[in-house]
Amino acid sequence: xxxxxxxxxxxxxxxxxxxxxxxxxxxxxxxxxVCLLGGNASGKSTTMKxxxxxxxxxxxxxxxxxxxxxxxxxxxxxxxxxxxxxxARRLFGDMTVRENLMMGAYTRTDKPAIAEDFxxxxxxxxxxxxxxxxxxxxxxxGEQQMVAMARALMARPKLICMDEPTMGLSPLFVDRVxxxxxxxxxxxxxxxxxxxxxxxxxxxxxxxYVLQTGRIMLEGPASDLLAxxxxxxxYLGEDIAA
Amino acid sequence: MEFISNLVSMPWLDxxxxxxxxxxxxxxxxxxxxxxxxVANLINFAHGAVFTVGSYIGxxxxxxxxxxxxxxxxxxxxxxxxxxALIEWLAxxxxxxxxxxxxLLSTIGVGLILDQVxxxxxxxxxxxxSANIPNWRIQVGNGTIGPIDIxxxxxxxxxxxxxxLFLYKTKLGMAVRxxxxxxxxxxxxxxxxxxxxxxxxxxAGALGGIAGLLVGLYFNSIDPNASFQMMxxxxxxxxxxxxxxxxxxxxxxxxxxxxxxxxxGLFGASYRNLFAFAVLLIMLLFRxxxxxxxxxxxxxxxxxxxxxxxxxxxxxxxxxxxxLVVVALLLPMANQPYITQIMTNAYLYGLAALxxxxxxxxxxxxxxxxxxxxxxxxxxxxxxxxxxxxxxxGLIFGGLFAGIVGTVLAYPAFxxxxxxxxxxxxxxxxxxxxxxxxxxxxxxGALGVFAIPPLELFGVPLYGxxxxxxxxxxxxxxxxxxxxxxxxxxxGRTWRAIREDTVAAETYGISSNYYKGLAFGFAGFTAxxxxxxxxxxxxxxxxxxxxxxxxxxxxxxVLLGGMGNVSGAVLGAIVIAALPEFFRAVAEYRMLFYGxxxxxxxxxxxxxxxxxx
Numbered sequence: 001x002x003x004x005x006x007x008x009x010x011x012x013x014x015x016x017x018x019x020x021x022x023x024x025x026x027x028x029x030x031x032x033x034v035c036l037l038g039g040n041a042s043g044k045s046t047t048m049k050x051x052x053x054x055x056x057x058x059x060x061x062x063x064x065x066x067x068x069x070x071x072x073x074x075x076x077x078x079x080x081x082x083x084x085x086x087x088a089r090r091l092f093g094d095m096t097v098r099e100n101l102m103m104g105a106y107t108r109t110d111k112p113a114i115a116e117d118f119x120x121x122x123x124x125x126x127x128x129x130x131x132x133x134x135x136x137x138x139x140x141x142g143e144q145q146m147v148a149m150a151r152a153l154m155a156r157p158k159l160i161c162m163d164e165p166t167m168g169l170s171p172l173f174v175d176r177v178x179x180x181x182x183x184x185x186x187x188x189x190x191x192x193x194x195x196x197x198x199x200x201x202x203x204x205x206x207x208x209y210v211l212q213t214g215r216i217m218l219e220g221p222a223s224d225l226l227a228x229x230x231x232x233x234x235y236l237g238e239d240i241a242a
Numbered sequence: 243m244e245f246i247s248n249l250v251s252m253p254w255l256d257x258x259x260x261x262x263x264x265x266x267x268x269x270x271x272x273x274x275x276x277x278x279x280x281v282a283n284l285i286n287f288a289h290g291a292v293f294t295v296g297s298y299i300g301x302x303x304x305x306x307x308x309x310x311x312x313x314x315x316x317x318x319x320x321x322x323x324x325x326x327a328l329i330e331w332l333a334x335x336x337x338x339x340x341x342x343x344x345x346l347l348s349t350i351g352v353g354l355i356l357d358q359v360x361x362x363x364x365x366x367x368x369x370x371x372s373a374n375i376p377n378w379r380i381q382v383g384n385g386t387i388g389p390i391d392i393x394x395x396x397x398x399x400x401x402x403x404x405x406x407l408f409l410y411k412t413k414l415g416m417a418v419r420x421x422x423x424x425x426x427x428x429x430x431x432x433x434x435x436x437x438x439x440x441x442x443x444x445x446a447g448a449l450g451g452i453a454g455l456l457v458g459l460y461f462n463s464i465d466p467n468a469s470f471q472m473m474x475x476x477x478x479x480x481x482x483x484x485x486x487x488x489x490x491x492x493x494x495x496x497x498x499x500x501x502x503x504x505x506x507g508l509f510g511a512s513y514r515n516l517f518a519f520a521v522l523l524i525m526l527l528f529r530x531x532x533x534x535x536x537x538x539x540x541x542x543x544x545x546x547x548x549x550x551x552x553x554x555x556x557x558x559x560x561x562x563x564x565x566l567v568v569v570a571l572l573l574p575m576a577n578q579p580y581i582t583q584i585m586t587n588a589y590l591y592g593l594a595a596l597x598x599x600x601x602x603x604x605x606x607x608x609x610x611x612x613x614x615x616x617x618x619x620x621x622x623x624x625x626x627x628x629x630x631x632x633x634x635x636g637l638i639f640g641g642l643f644a645g646i647v648g649t650v651l652a653y654p655a656f657x658x659x660x661x662x663x664x665x666x667x668x669x670x671x672x673x674x675x676x677x678x679x680x681x682x683x684x685x686x687g688a689l690g691v692f693a694i695p696p697l698e699l700f701g702v703p704l705y706g707x708x709x710x711x712x713x714x715x716x717x718x719x720x721x722x723x724x725x726x727x728x729x730x731x732x733x734g735r736t737w738r739a740i741r742e743d744t745v746a747a748e749t750y751g752i753s754s755n756y757y758k759g760l761a762f763g764f765a766g767f768t769a770x771x772x773x774x775x776x777x778x779x780x781x782x783x784x785x786x787x788x789x790x791x792x793x794x795x796x797x798x799x800v801l802l803g804g805m806g807n808v809s810g811a812v813l814g815a816i817v818i819a820a821l822p823e824f825f826r827a828v829a830e831y832r833m834l835f836y837g838x839x840x841x842x843x844x845x846x847x848x849x850x851x852x853x854x855x
Contacts, residue, residue, distance in 0.1 A: 052430060078432035090427035092420045103420050106413070107432035155432070 002029035005190050006051065006082070006159055011060035013046055020046045021057065022215045028159060033181065033191045035201040035222070037231075038211035044194045045087065047211070048163050051192075052084060053077045065158070079107045083157035087164050089148040093137025097128055100136050100147050104154030114154070121150040124183065142173035149180055153189070160184060162193040166200055178204050202226045252507045255385035258500065263391045263460065265499020266398035270453040271476030272483065272491035273405065274326075274446025280422030280486035281435075281442045283342070285661050288329055288349040289450050290473025291356035296322040296451025297371070297464040298364055304373050311373050315397060318455045319448040325356075326447020330440045336845055343608055344844050346664060347801065350610075350794055351844070353469060354837030360466045362831070368465040371458040394456045401449055402492060408445070409488070418442055422486055450476075470790055471515065474672070477665060478522045484532025493534060516676045519669045526666050527654050555807050555853040563809070570715055574708040582711045584823045585816075589714045590779075592815035593772035595799040596721055596808065597765035602797070603806025603854060604729065605761045606741030607655070607663045611671025612769065612796050613788035614651075619644035619770025620777035620788065621678060621685060624694045627778070634699045637774045644770025649762040656758045659744070671793055679785040690784025697778045705779075714775060718812065721768050725808050728764070737761055738806075791833070798840050804850025813851060 004027045011024040020043045028034045038044045049055035051062055053074045062070045064080045072080075083104065092100050101121060105114045122129040125146045131139065136147050145165065152160045165181065166174045181191055181204055195201035202208055202222045210218040210231065218230065225231050271293060278286045299321040303314035333348045375393065379386040409415040414437075421428040421438045429435055457472070458464040479498050483490025498518060505517040525532070574582050594616055602608045623640030627633050651674070655666040678685045685691070696705035697713065704713045728734055739747040740754045748754055777783045799818045803810025818839070822832055843850070 054426075054429070073434070074429045075432040075434050078430070084430045086427055086430055090424050090430075092423045092427065094423055095416075095419060099416060099419075102413075102416065103428070103431045103433075106417065151431075 002031055005030045007063045009061050011057045013057040020214050026209055028190055028192045033185055033205045035205040035208045036194045036211055037198050042211045043214040048194055081158035083152035083155040083160050085148045085152050085162040089144050091136040091144055091147055096133050097136055097147055098132045100151050101154050104151035117154055125150050141169050142176055145177055159190045248508045257503045257507045259385050261500035261503030263394050265496035266395055267453045267456050268475045268479050268498050269492040269495025270398055270449045272479035272495045273488055274449045275476045276480045276486055276488050276491035277442045278446050281439055284345045286349045288352040290469035291353040292322050292325055292447050292450040293454040293472045294360055294469045295325055296454030297458045298360055300455030300458055301371050301464055318451045322451025323444040323448035327440050327444035330443035333841055340848050344848055348841050348844050351837040351840030354833045357469050358833040366466055368463050371464050372462055373459055390459055478518045481522055481525045482533055484534055490532055490534045512680055519673045522669045558809055574711050579707045582707050584820050586711045586714050588816045588819040589718045590772050590776055591819040592718050592812040594769050594796050595811035595815045597769035598796050599800045599806055599811040601761055601765045604737045609667040610664050610793050611667035613792040614671040614674035615644045615648045615766050615769035616773030617674055617788040618647050619773035620783050623774035624691045624777040627695050633695050637771055640774030641767040641771040645763045645766035648766030649759050652762050656755050675785050692782055694777050694781045722808055798836055801850055802843055804852040805854040807852045810850050810852035
């Protein structure tokens with residue numbers, strides 16, 4: 001396995017008196033795709049928030065390249081090399097595609113390199129080229145997903161966190177998004193994705209974790225998980241007895 | 243018909259020019275409010291006070307220091323910009339984890355403090371402001387334009403231009419726009435939201451301050467009591483323009499300026515403010531997204547979830563309440579007429595607070611126009627009894643009148659939520675005051691009602707210090723008892739259900755308008771009687787007896803006690819109304835005390851002393 005990039009160790013988090021995470025530990029190695037599977041209320045979104053510093057755990061640590069980033073303000077965490085594709089994309093709908101991408105580079109100050117990366121994104125996502133001046137809110141779901149990924153890449157991150165990247169997309173676009181995720185990894189960036197759709201996520205991931213009511217119930221290489229009967233029954237709708 | 247002849251003979255061009263000039267000042271106010279609403283989801287009620295601070299910094303620069311106009315404008319912008327940023331830092335940022343009404347109330351507190359400071363430093367009387375601008379006028383069609391008009395228009399355009407450059411050509415400006423659209427997503431891009439908010443409050447402050455100076459130039463005088471009216475004008479403009487929409491705010495300001503100007507031409511100047519409120523109500527009812535929004539573009543009610551912070555109410559043992567009631571009943575025996583009088587006054591506030599805590603706390607409609615209910619009751623009883631109705635019946639008439647008319651007036655606001663209720667009720671409160679002021683044949687207009695008969699009940703005189711004390715205490719106890727019973731009944735649960743989630747309550751078949759109406763009716767009755775008793779005690783009332791400050795004061799009492807909490811309302815009223823009287827030094831700077839109390843309370847004990855019920 002590659003060197004660990006993001007590590008979460010023994011995270012316990014709470015919403016008021018309600019415990020959401022129980023001793024959660026996870027690792028995202030360099031140059032890999034890791035997925036976190038789980039149903040509703042399993043604690044997936046809280047995991048995302050914890051990584052981004054939007055939710056501070058009661059105990060446990062989040063570290064990036066060995067540096068403790070637990071409880072840092074979100075801008076600091078973004079600077080440490082983590083970018084996001086939020087749930088439902090959350091583009092700035094009234095701003096143009098160009099402005100959305102520039103927001104992705106918000107923490108950077110190296111202007112020439114930003115301009116270079118912007119051109120690179122247009123090559124990576126040719127569809128965006130003809131639409132740089134279009135308002136992001138007026139684009140189709142698939143195009144918006146591209147903007148969201150390009151926006152994340154503009155931060156020159158080492159890791160992109162994606163919250164349900166395929167949610168609400170047509171099956172055709174789901175395939176396209178999976179291709180995009182593969183493209184992202186090919187540029188040397190790791191991907192951590194949270195998904196409900198196990199078969200889609202495991203088809204592309206290297207490694208997977210299964211979260212259930214705040215605890216990691218199962219983990220392993222994606223191919224093993226895909227073959228695991230418990231996964232097949234719980235997430236892929238197959239009758240285990242059959 | 244005077245109106246028709248005015249319509250024909252009115253110099254339209256002149257009125258258009260002055261409408262646009264005033265409108266561009268409203269636009270400056272509105273831009274700041276819209277920017278703040280965009281990034282912080284908050285209506286900044288301190289914005290009017292920042293305007294006033296700006297006019298006084300302007301006066302200091304122009305009149306006291308004889309600085310040139312250009313330098314003065316820059317200094318005003320810097321000064322009020324810093325004030326704005328400080329407001330964000332001290333009064334807003336610490337509240338970011340609290341209920342959504344908290345920052346709004348906090349800005350009301352800041353506004354009270356700034357206004358009082360201006361009163362203390364510069365005295366509460368208006369001052370002349372002249373900038374030695376030459377006095378020629380150019381003929382344009384059948385109207386004229388003077389150098390002041392041009393100065394104002396140019397300053398406004400230049401400010402708006404600089405703002406445009408900032409928002410669209412700088413990185414921080416881009417972050418401001420991104421934050422306004424989705425603050426969570428902006429945060430995830432690495433935007434420091436606190437810095438964005440502070441910048442926006444600073445810019446809004448600068449623009450508001452410039453507006454203050456320009457209004458001073460236009461009218462050749464500045465008024466330390468203008469804050470509230472100007473804040474309202476800005477607010478009406480952003481409601482027209484669509485809340486967080488900056489170009490919309492500019493359009494809204496100009497439209498409001500024109501409407502006012504034409505309205506004054508057609509109906510006369512005493513109606514000036516009525517137009518603004520009429521426009522506000524019409525917009526809230528029919529186009530809550532603003533004139534410029536495409537259908538369904540923005541949510542009419544961005545507030546979701548509970549608006550008021552929740553907590554467990556403190557249980558007070560029955561024996562303690564009983565003991566306190568006995569002490570209260572025996573108080574006049576101590577033979578301290580001054581204290582007895584103060585407490586009578588406090589109990590009257592208690593009655594008013596009781597009514598507000600029902601509407602705002604239990605049902606969740608945070609009202610900033612509560613004084614109107616008291617005004618309705620007071621006027622109804624005062625006018626009826628000066629024409630011969632016995633006082634006892636007058637009180638009941640006042641209560642019924644306030645209950646019925648108040649509910650009818652508030653009915654349109656029932657479909658609003660969150661901040662919009664606050665704006666709507668505020669407008670209603672002002673409309674009631676303005677109707678009282680302008681409907682002279684019935685209300686005696688600005689002169690007010692004199693020689694209101696003293697308190698008596700069917701021949702039994704109640705105007706002695708002790709008698710009126712016992713009477714008011716009795717009223718308070720009766721209404722407290724009634725309200726507690728209501729809250730513990732099925733009705734009380736229904737009200738709380740509507741507060742927690744109106745939509746969910748409706749899906750259970752609760753007609754929320756009907757229950758909101760019941761709450762307003764009962765609260766109006768209580769408040770109307772409080773107003774009527776006050777009128778008979780004072781023997782004189784006018785349109786300003788129950789003003790916005792009064793409304794804010796009652797709201798502070800309710801907050802202090804705990805929203806929806808009956809004993810809290812009484813405690814809050816006693817603390818706020820009676821305590822300052824015992825410390826003369828505090829009484830002098832009353833508004834400072836109230837403002838500080840409001841801010842500190844919201845910061846450190848948002849659920850109130852006794853918890854919200």
